[in-house]
Each structure stands twice: as structure tokens, then as C-alpha cells.
Amino acid sequence: MKATALPMIRFQSVSKRYANGREALSNVTLDVVSGEMVFLTGHSGAGKSTFLKLLALIERPTRGSLLVNGENLANITRHKIPAYRRQLGMVFQDHKLLADRSIFDNVALPLVVANTPSRDVAKRVRAALDQVGLLKYEQARPIELSTGEQQRVGLARAVVTKPALLIADEPTGNLDPDLSLEVMNIFRRFQDVGVTVLIASHNVALIEKFNARRIHLEAGRLIESSSNTGEVLFDPSKFLAADVLAPGASL
Amino acid sequence: MMSWLTRHVQTLVGSLGRLSQQPLASSLTVVVMAIALALPASLNVLVNNAQAISGSWRGVLDISVYLKNSIDGVAANELIDKLKRHKDIKQVRLIKAEDALKEFREYSGFGEALEALRDNPLPNTLVVTPAPQLATPAGLDALSEELRKFPEVDVVQLDTAWVQRYLAILEAVRRIVTMIGLLLALGAVVIVGNTIRLDIQNRCDEIEITKLVGGSDAFVRRPFLYSGFWYGLCGGLLAWVLVTVAVVLLSGPVRHIASLYGSQFELSGLGFLAGLGLLVSGAVLGWLGSFVAATRHLRAVEPK
Numbered sequence: 034m035k036a037t038a039l040p041m042i043r044f045q046s047v048s049k050r051y052a053n054g055r056e057a058l059s060n061v062t063l064d065v066v067s068g069e070m071v072f073l074t075g076h077s078g079a080g081k082s083t084f085l086k087l088l089a090l091i092e093r094p095t096r097g098s099l100l101v102n103g104e105n106l107a108n109i110t111r112h113k114i115p116a117y118r119r120q121l122g123m124v125f126q127d128h129k130l131l132a133d134r135s136i137f138d139n140v141a142l143p144l145v146v147a148n149t150p151s152r153d154v155a156k157r158v159r160a161a162l163d164q165v166g167l168l169k170y171e172q173a174r175p176i177e178l179s180t181g182e183q184q185r186v187g188l189a190r191a192v193v194t195k196p197a198l199l200i201a202d203e204p205t206g207n208l209d210p211d212l213s214l215e216v217m218n219i220f221r222r223f224q225d226v227g228v229t230v231l232i233a234s235h236n237v238a239l240i241e242k243f244n245a246r247r248i249h250l251e252a253g254r255l256i257e258s259s260s261n262t263g264e265v266l267f268d269p270s271k272f273l274a275a276d277v278l279a280p281g282a283s284l
Numbered sequence: 285m286m287s288w289l290t291r292h293v294q295t296l297v298g299s300l301g302r303l304s305q306q307p308l309a310s311s312l313t314v315v316v317m318a319i320a321l322a323l324p325a326s327l328n329v330l331v332n333n334a335q336a337i338s339g340s341w342r343g344v345l346d347i348s349v350y351l352k353n354s355i356d357g358v359a360a361n362e363l364i365d366k367l368k369r370h371k372d373i374k375q376v377r378l379i380k381a382e383d384a385l386k387e388f389r390e391y392s393g394f395g396e397a398l399e400a401l402r403d404n405p406l407p408n409t410l411v412v413t414p415a416p417q418l419a420t421p422a423g424l425d426a427l428s429e430e431l432r433k434f435p436e437v438d439v440v441q442l443d444t445a446w447v448q449r450y451l452a453i454l455e456a457v458r459r460i461v462t463m464i465g466l467l468l469a470l471g472a473v474v475i476v477g478n479t480i481r482l483d484i485q486n487r488c489d490e491i492e493i494t495k496l497v498g499g500s501d502a503f504v505r506r507p508f509l510y511s512g513f514w515y516g517l518c519g520g521l522l523a524w525v526l527v528t529v530a531v532v533l534l535s536g537p538v539r540h541i542a543s544l545y546g547s548q549f550e551l552s553g554l555g556f557l558a559g560l561g562l563l564v565s566g567a568v569l570g571w572l573g574s575f576v577a578a579t580r581h582l583r584a585v586e587p588k
Contacts, residue, residue: 089496091587119498129493146499150287190497 040064047097057083075250122191124201181212299510317519324465476573516570
């Protein structure tokens with residue numbers, strides 16, 4: 034099967050040096066298998082953010098190559114970046130919601146930029162909001178929601194396009210332990226339906242509650258990449274919907 | 285295709301809604317835009333009216349046609365009937381040789397000298413008033429040339445020099461108006477461009493988020509283009525109103541002045557087509573200004 038033969042993410046000797054001379058990532062090599070859930074850990078400044086920025090094509094590697102879903106990111110020109118980003122779901126620590134739009138419109142944004150027909154937009158936005166338990170707030174503004182709820186809206190927006198890869202930067206950074214666990218469980222549910230999930234977090238106590246591989250970065254170097262579970266990382270029987278792995282099909 | 289169209293209409297309406305959320309800033313831009321458009325438009329109205337005046341000073345544009353001495357009153361009247369059917373001639377009046385002599389005697393002061401003459405030296409004369417649409421030097425010359433070809437006609441006299449001078453000045457003024465118009469059009473582009481630039485700065489976050497979820501440059505730019513379009517269209521509409529109001533306010537005094545000169549001259553306004561032109565050029569300039577600004581400044585807003 035293609036999904037098992039090819040990793041969802043492959044870093045090959047990737048280094049990133051910023052213009053100010055700081056080397057944020059040094060010679061990182063690793064694979065993330067399709068359908069896997071991975072935690073990216075490390076202190077602030079260890080290179081977690083750079084790792085995610087390279088994946089989102091916000092930054093480009095200085096050396097090495099980076100493959101996502103079999104595609105070499107070096108081949109994605111500036112012009113093709115939007116189409117690439119539509120295949121990703123991204124969740125941010127500060128939610129990055131639009132304050133002057135309703136929850137519905139916020140979640141709809143990735144579909145709207147992809148020119149999805151209005152009928153489908155409404156259906157998929159409600160499905161995504163339902164998955165994070167916020168369907169009743171679709172007409173509210175982000176400010177009317179709690180921080181935890183806002184983070185779930187961010188999550189709904191990330192999955193509304195049914196991406197094969199979900200990446201999150203400190204998604205529980207501003208949440209108390211209960212809400213953090215709740216949000217993490219939602220991520221877990223997406224992994225259960227076959228989505229590859231990559232979460233940067235420094236919340237060790239929380240991470241330990243989940244059986245998932247940890248990638249530990251220190252000063253830009255990969256220190257540890259271990260699976261602390263013996264479970265099957267990829268199980269085709271877990272796929273509830275075929276379109277989960279084919280996000281481009283509906284675009 | 286349908287969803288693409290729906291999306292465009294939504295953005296179009298959405299951008300209008302956004303403008304109405306900042307009524308003061310938006311209306312300032314619209315007003316400046318309107319002034320930039322109204323100035324050349326009203327100058328243009330002025331020049332067009334000035335040109336129309338040259339056509340309405342009929343008395344001055346009349347062509348004097350001196351008939352040969354052999355042509356008597358009856359033959360002259362036959363010629364008049366012929367000329368009256370000519371499409372380029374509005375009116376023909378006969379000044380009989382004896383009337384001309386009488387008048388000359390009265391006003392010239394040569395009365396006694398003329399008594400010495402045995403025959404009337406003056407011919408029958410026709411005063412031809414050309415049709416208004418002929419009020420150009422070329423048109424008048426062509427008509428004079430035609431009149432000269434009649435066998436009854438001796439001399440055709442037409443003083444077009446003043447018309448030529450007047451129209452030459454008008455032509456120069458028209459060029460100046462065009463140049464002012466182009467400069468102000470450039471100004472309008474800059475005004476809208478600057479407003480859009482500020483708008484982009486204010487909405488950095490929104491642009492960044494849209495790019496993060498895969499919004500293309502064209503998608504991000506679209507609402508700004510529509511904003512520019514609305515600024516321009518509203519500016520054009522307001523300019524139309526301003527020019528129309530100015531014409532209405534001026535038409536009374538102008539009619540009075542014209543009547544003092546014995547003229548029926550009426551101030552003409554912008555006209556429907558020119559008004560539409562004002563709307564279209566406003567919209568195009570607004571769109572252009574926002575296109576330049578958005579293309580330039582949106583590139584700089586990238587997710588960090």
C-alpha cells in the first residue's frame with residue numbers, strides 16, 4: 034500500500050539557518066508514517082517552531098530535503114504554496130481566528146479559499162463544528178467563546194478540509210489541564226480516522242497520557258525519536274472514510 | 285463556475301459592507317476622488333458650452349452674398365427659394381439694393397456724395413444664416429465655396445478669422461483640460477492606492493491567516509480590488525452630482541447674461557453618456573489604484 038510504503042513526512046538531513054546566523058535546526062533526519070500521531074517536544078528555542086514552519090512552507094530549509102506525502106517541498110514554488118497549504122490542517126497556540134467574523138465564517142475560510150460550492154461549505158462546516166462539539170455557537174463571534182472553545186474552533190477550521198496531515202503548534206499552551214486533555218482527545222479522534230497528527234508541545238505531563246511517539250529536539254538537534262508503544266501505528270481498518278486520505282479529491 | 289461567480293458577488297457586496305463600517309474614512313476617500321473627477325469633468329462642460337456659444341452667435345456667423353448687378357429682385361427671390369431648401373442653410377434674408385443704399389446714406393455720412401451718383405452702385409445682397417451644426421471654420425468655408433458657384437453670385441464674404449481664433453483658443457484650453465484630467469486621474473489612483481495600503485496594514489492579521497489556510501494571492505487581493513472599485517464608483521457618482529448641481533446653479537445667471545446679449549443660449553450639462561463615462565472612469569481608476577497598491581503591499585504580508 035502506498036500509504037505504508039511512503040512516510041507522510043520525511044526530513045532528510047534538514048538544517049535551517051536564519052539570516053541572523055542562528056541555526057534553528059541542525060541535520061534533522063526522521064520519518065513520520067501515515068496515520069501516526071507524534072509529539073514534538075523540546076524547550077522553547079529548541080527548533081519546534083522552525084520544524085513546523087518548514088512543514089507549512091513559511092520557511093525553507095537551508096540544507097537537506099523535506100518530503101510531505103511523497104512530494105518534495107523544494108519543488109513547490111511560491112505560486113503553488115496556497116494549494117499545498119490547503120492539504121494541511123494547522124492549529125496555532127493563539128488560535129488565529131478572525132475576530133470580526135462568526136465562528137461559522139472562521140471555520141469556512143479554508144473551504145472558501147478553495148472555491149468550494151456554498152452548499153458543501155455549510156454541510157462541512159457544521160460537520161467540523163459538530164466534531165469539536167461547538168455546533169451551537171456557529172453564529173457567535175470568537176470573543177464570546179472561552180479560550181478552550183476558541184482552540185476547538187481553530188481545530189475545526191484545521192480539519193474542515195479533511196486534511197491527511199494535521200500539525201499543531203502548542204495547541205494547549207493557553208489552556209488549563211482539563212481543557213488541554215479535552216483538546217488532545219479531539220486530536221486523538223482524528224488520528225483514529227487515519228489523519229497523521231503532529232503536535233508540538235512542552236506539556237510533558239499531558240503527553241505522557243497518550244501512547245504516541247515523541248520527537249525530542251534540543252538546540253536544533255534531534256535527540257530522541259522513540260515510540261513508547263507497541264501498538265500498530267497504521268491500521269487500514271481504522272479508516273472510516275476513504276476521502277480522509279484524499280483531501281485533494283474535492284478541491 | 286457558479287460558485288466562483290457567487291463568491292465574487294459575495295466579495296463585491298462584502299467589501300461594500302466593510303466600507304460602510306468605516307463611514308468617515310471611506311467617505312473622505314470618496315469625496316477626494318469625486319473632486320479629482322469633478323474638476324476635469326466640469327472644465328470639460330465649460331469648454332463644450334464655450335464651443336456651443338460660437339454656434340449660437342448667429343448674427344456674427346452670417347455669410348454675406350453679394351449678387352451680380354444684373355440680378356434683379358425677382359431673380360434674387362428665386363435664388364432665395366432655392367437656397368432655403370439647402371440643408372446647411374437655416375435662413376436667407378434679402379437686402380434689396382435700394383434699401384441698402386438708403387441705409388448706407390443714413391448711417392455712413394456720405395449722403396451728399398451718393399446723391400451725385402446716377403445709378404445705385406450697391407447690388408442686391410443675401411444674408412445667409414448657416415445651420416447651427418455648421419459652426420466650424422471648415423463648414424463655413426465649404427458653404428461659402430458652394431454659394432460662390434451659383435451664377436447669380438458675385439462675391440461671398442465671410443469673416444471666419446475670429447471663429448478660427450476662438451476655436452483655436454478653445455482647442456488649446458481643451459488640451460489643458462485633458463492634461464489636468466490626466467494629472468488628476470493619476471492623483472485619484474494614488475489616493476485610492478494609499479487608502480488601500482492603510483487598509484492592508486489594518487488587516488494584516490486577516491491576510492496572514494487567509495494565506496495560512498491556503499488563500500492564494502489573487503484571493504487575498506480580491507476584496508481590496510473591490511474596495512477600490514467601490515471608492516471609484518462612488519467617487520464618480522458624487523462627481524456627477526457635483527457637476528450637475530454646478531450646472532443647475534449656473535444656468536439661471538447664464539440665461540440672464542445670454543438674454544442681455546439677445547441670445548437664446550442655454551447652458552448644457554454633462555449629459556447622460558458623459559455621466560456614465562465619469563462613473564466608468566471612476567471605477568476603473570479606483571480599481572487600478574487598488575490593484576497597484578494591493579499587488580505591491582500584499583506580497584509583504586506573509587505568515588511568520
